[in-house]
Amino acid sequence: MKLSILVTGGAGYIGSHMVKLLVREGHQVTVLDNLSTGHRDATAGAKLVEGDLRREADVARAFGAGRIEVVMHFAASCYVGESVQNPAKYYANNVIGTINLLEAMRRADVSRLVFSSTCSTYGDPVALPMSESHPQLPVNPYGMTKLTAERAMSDYGRAYGFDTAALRYFNAAGCDPEGELGERHDPETHLIPLVIKEALRVRAGGNPEDTQLNVFGDDFDTPDGSCIRDYVHIADLCAAHLLAMERLLGGKVSGFNAFNLGTGKGYSVKEVIETCRHVTGQDIRYKIATRRAGDPARLVASAALARTELGWSPHFNELSDIVDTAWRWFSRQPSPTS
Numbered sequence: 001m002k003l004s005i006l007v008t009g010g011a012g013y014i015g016s017h018m019v020k021l022l023v024r025e026g027h028q029v030t031v032l033d034n035l036s037t038g039h040r041d042a043t044a045g046a047k048l049v050e051g052d053l054r055r056e057a058d059v060a061r062a063f064g065a066g067r068i069e070v071v072m073h074f075a076a077s078c079y080v081g082e083s084v085q086n087p088a089k090y091y092a093n094n095v096i097g098t099i100n101l102l103e104a105m106r107r108a109d110v111s112r113l114v115f116s117s118t119c120s121t122y123g124d125p126v127a128l129p130m131s132e133s134h135p136q137l138p139v140n141p142y143g144m145t146k147l148t149a150e151r152a153m154s155d156y157g158r159a160y161g162f163d164t165a166a167l168r169y170f171n172a173a174g175c176d177p178e179g180e181l182g183e184r185h186d187p188e189t190h191l192i193p194l195v196i197k198e199a200l201r202v203r204a205g206g207n208p209e210d211t212q213l214n215v216f217g218d219d220f221d222t223p224d225g226s227c228i229r230d231y232v233h234i235a236d237l238c239a240a241h242l243l244a245m246e247r248l249l250g251g252k253v254s255g256f257n258a259f260n261l262g263t264g265k266g267y268s269v270k271e272v273i274e275t276c277r278h279v280t281g282q283d284i285r286y287k288i289a290t291r292r293a294g295d296p297a298r299l300v301a302s303a304a305l306a307r308t309e310l311g312w313s314p315h316f317n318e319l320s321d322i323v324d325t326a327w328r329w330f331s332r333q334p335s336p337t338s
């Protein structure tokens, strides 16, 4: 069935991969994006409405473009550190922006929503792997604003009949396996692109000893002392959105539902670097830096609910395969090092 889908933040890293998949599936896609961190050239095949979620008139314009049946909401500010320094930006973008979207949906009589949520809504783990019933006690404004957005969706579900699948991603990683889209964040804070940028610097003739790569803390309570995270490939994330959308449309997911998206396997920062060494063939070195505030030792998902309720199972289960897609994309960029 061909659907008309609004994708907020469709010019960003995860949103652009989703747009590509939806267009390929034959859907009619409208992207609402202010291009603050996104890229115009990443929305091929979609209608781009350049606008800001914080401005009601812009959101109305996106809905005015035609009948929308489902919304996928990726647009957000998503730097943990920045959210501590500038919470106002995060409450405005992630909370007010989301409320504007929900209100525009009400006006347009659109009630189905797939939301990009995050494991940051859980805060420090009290049990591992983390399931959806883990307490949600965020430890930074980023996580709190995403949790607030979830709560609004849940309340809108009860009061106005909204059906929401909130997908709580762990660490999104990798690039389009066909090499057309990648991760273009500036500044980059995610580990795999940072390690790959270091590999590219070395490949370009840079001295490995002058490494620009930092490992934040090597005294955590983990086997090698570095933090452990759950990396889920972008193509698997996008596949989960499609499944969630189908379940929403089929009435199998109604009201507010949250699903973790992760592989359930954790890799330490040092293991990620070692995998990148292997995949890139470069002599990647690193410096040990002090821990970042609020970095838990381990974050690993239980994605059992997404498996049973959405029928989702990730295909990229090996970290080396995830890194390989990122390496292939970054290697093809004109000026990859900074």
Ligand SMILES: NC(=O)c1ccc[n+]([C@@H]2O[C@H](COP(=O)([O-])OP(=O)(O)OC[C@H]3O[C@@H](n4cnc5c(N)ncnc54)[C@H](O)[C@@H]3O)[C@@H](O)[C@H]2O)c1
Pocket (backbone or CB within 6 Å): 008, 009, 010, 011, 012, 013, 014, 015, 032, 033, 034, 035, 036, 037, 038, 039, 051, 052, 053, 054, 073, 074, 075, 076, 077, 078, 093, 097, 116, 117, 118, 119, 146, 168, 169, 170, 171, 172, 173, 185
């Ligand atoms: N990358 C991850 O590992 C990760 C993990 C968990 C959750 N998430 C969530 O996934 C979503 C996408 O993350 P990403 O890594 O692709 O980020 P991104 O910064 O690459 O993409 C965000 C997109 O939203 C747009 N945008 C931001 N504010 C906007 C506004 N007010 N109006 C219109 N457009 C706006 C940006 O221009 C960009 O295109 C976010 O909601 C994030 O919280 C990401």
